[in-house]
Amino acid sequence: MGILERIESEKFIFSVGFELTPNALYKVLLRTEERAELMTSYKAGIITDTMLRCYIQRLLRGFKVGQRFTHDITLSFLSVALEPFSTRFADEFIRDLSKLDVSELSISTKVAKLCLAKRDLLPKTEYRKFVFSTTAIDTYKEIDRIQESVDKSYDRKNYSELAAA
Amino acid sequence: MPKLEYFIVSEGASTDIFTNRVSLFNVVEQIKSKDFPVVLPQVVATTAWNKEAADTDLDFQASLRIYSPGEERPKEFPINFKMERSRHRLHQTIIYLQVTQVGDLVFEILLNGEHVASHTVTVEKEEA
Amino acid sequence: MGEVRHAETKLIATEPTAKPYVFRVGLYNNDFCFIITSDMLNYYSFMFEFIKLIGSPKRELLLDTRQGNPIKNEIALPPSDLSLEREQLLFKRYGVRWQVRCQPSGIYNCAGHVWASRRTAIYEELEWTKILTEDEYRKLNMTEIPKPGDLALYHSEDVGFIHCGQVISIEPGLTAGGSPIPKILSKWDDASGEYIHFASDVPFKDKIPDFKLEYWTDRR
Numbered sequence: 001m002g003i004l005e006r007i008e009s010e011k012f013i014f015s016v017g018f019e020l021t022p023n024a025l026y027k028v029l030l031r032t033e034e035r036a037e038l039m040t041s042y043k044a045g046i047i048t049d050t051m052l053r054c055y056i057q058r059l060l061r062g063f064k065v066g067q068r069f070t071h072d073i074t075l076s077f078l079s080v081a082l083e084p085f086s087t088r089f090a091d092e093f094i095r096d097l098s099k100l101d102v103s104e105l106s107i108s109t110k111v112a113k114l115c116l117a118k119r120d121l122l123p124k125t126e127y128r129k130f131v132f133s134t135t136a137i138d139t140y141k142e143i144d145r146i147q148e149s150v151d152k153s154y155d156r157k158n159y160s161e162l163a164a165a
Numbered sequence: 166m167p168k169l170e171y172f173i174v175s176e177g178a179s180t181d182i183f184t185n186r187v188s189l190f191n192v193v194e195q196i197k198s199k200d201f202p203v204v205l206p207q208v209v210a211t212t213a214w215n216k217e218a219a220d221t222d223l224d225f226q227a228s229l230r231i232y233s234p235g236e237e238r239p240k241e242f243p244i245n246f247k248m249e250r251s252r253h254r255l256h257q258t259i260i261y262l263q264v265t266q267v268g269d270l271v272f273e274i275l276l277n278g279e280h281v282a283s284h285t286v287t288v289e290k291e292e293a
Numbered sequence: 294m295g296e297v298r299h300a301e302t303k304l305i306a307t308e309p310t311a312k313p314y315v316f317r318v319g320l321y322n323n324d325f326c327f328i329i330t331s332d333m334l335n336y337y338s339f340m341f342e343f344i345k346l347i348g349s350p351k352r353e354l355l356l357d358t359r360q361g362n363p364i365k366n367e368i369a370l371p372p373s374d375l376s377l378e379r380e381q382l383l384f385k386r387y388g389v390r391w392q393v394r395c396q397p398s399g400i401y402n403c404a405g406h407v408w409a410s411r412r413t414a415i416y417e418e419l420e421w422t423k424i425l426t427e428d429e430y431r432k433l434n435m436t437e438i439p440k441p442g443d444l445a446l447y448h449s450e451d452v453g454f455i456h457c458g459q460v461i462s463i464e465p466g467l468t469a470g471g472s473p474i475p476k477i478l479s480k481w482d483d484a485s486g487e488y489i490h491f492a493s494d495v496p497f498k499d500k501i502p503d504f505k506l507e508y509w510t511d512r513r
Contacts, residue, residue, distance in 0.1 A: 010379070013379075014379065014382060014383075015500070016500065017496075017497055017500040017501075018379055018482070019383065019481040019482040019485060019496055019497065020455065020482070020497060020500070021402070021403075021404075021416055021418070021454065021455070021456070021482075022416055022417075023416075023417070023418040023452075023453055023454065024452050024453065024454065024455045024456075024497075024501070027451060027452040027453065028452065028500055028501065031451075043183045053340070056340060057340065060340070060341075060344065063344060063348075065347055065348065065349060066349055066370065067370065067373050068370050068372070068373045068375075068376055068484065070373070070375055084183075084185075085182065085183055086180070086182045086183075086185045087182050092340075093340065096340060096341045097341060100341055100344060100345060100348065101348075101350060101351055102344060102345070102348025102349055102350065102351065103348070103349040103350070103351050103352070103367070103368075103369070103370050104344075104348050104349060104370065105344070105348070106351075106367065106369060106370070106416075106483070110416055110417070119250075120249070120250045120251065121250070121251055122185050122250065122252075123185065123213065123250060123251070123252035123253065123254050124249060124250045124252070124253050124254065125180045125185075125187070125253075125254040125255075125256065126244065126246055126253070126254070126255050126256070127255075127256045127258070128242070128244045128255070128256070128257050128258065129258045129260065130242040130257065130258065130259050130260070131259075131260055131261055132231070132240065132259050132260065132261050132262040132263060133240075133261055133262070133263045
């Protein structure tokens, strides 16, 4: 059974303590093996943002107005697992979940708030790219070659973020 | 107002999205060239700002001003940011930075229009 | 995606396949409702958007400490079928020696039972600390025997506060001259029932084995 299936299972939810307060649940989730496993898989790219997005959307389909959300503990777990990562997805998931003010997601919203408070201690990084001078582009015959060497030498992941910016 | 922790100009910079650690590659202190004008394919000005108590959710503008030797006017590259967290880092990447003659290439950081720090790179002619 | 109550009047989705995110419906009365296309599920930046719109707002009571400072609280929803199943499993696994005082219910949690007369739930650890301080509770020392009405506070160094219950009786010790044994009345969470149990007979002992128990009182 994959990690995403396991964190949804009643066996897992029972083992972490669905009866705990949000603060206690947060601390218990921090030290689960499943958290370490999901973090490793996420870092290695085995579990991607797209996969998590689809997974969460599938869970949310079970949302019923006026009823406790079935996967409240699972969402709590995901917040705790994604807490250390500076990815855009992790940021939006935890932030958006923490901002919800609905009765149906009582526990996960509080756990997300605890995660957010922890994340706010981490530095945030922003990128901007500027072109200094267009005349340099016009006068230099080897601009294409320079562009290519920049692309190759620069960190790929970082560059795509810059390009997006 | 946020306090500047550090300001460094380098050829490259990277933040690991998993560990959130910053790495800077080849700090630029000196440029030597046989011919001029010389074009730097890329420089990155990295600044790190520490939040003060009153800064929460306020907007700030950090401007990178570049004084190129021989140029009358500096070029300015602003970036707006919000102090959401205790520390905020900015990587301002300048591509195709053209230097036309020897002298001091000065990178200046301003916060909301006020000078905060500068970084000077000496530009020299390389002997054949 | 969720249930939405609506009138029996005819619904018209004026833009059923609009992107990225539109819900407009034709209305024949004052009720409003949403038609959510499957396309909308693809936009993760709106992951919780529909929950924001249709979720039940949290309900809170005016609750203050003795010093007049507000205590954050929240009235919990009734237990769902799944909550009841989980409760049954919990009882089956840990509750052999528990006495049931009442069946599972929402509204309040352990702290709400102890400090808000079962009217609401108090979730946050900071609020528990605030109440203990501002309502002038003191910790019983090792030689003091708790009395009915005192608090049993479970915590651990790593986790912080775990649970609080109310001492309801003191049973005689197992041996002559042995320490009396307090019995605690607890509601485990905001969906469970209330149970009378011995102090160490708690369902979180597997998850947090290093828990400690302290007795607190507001008695002078």
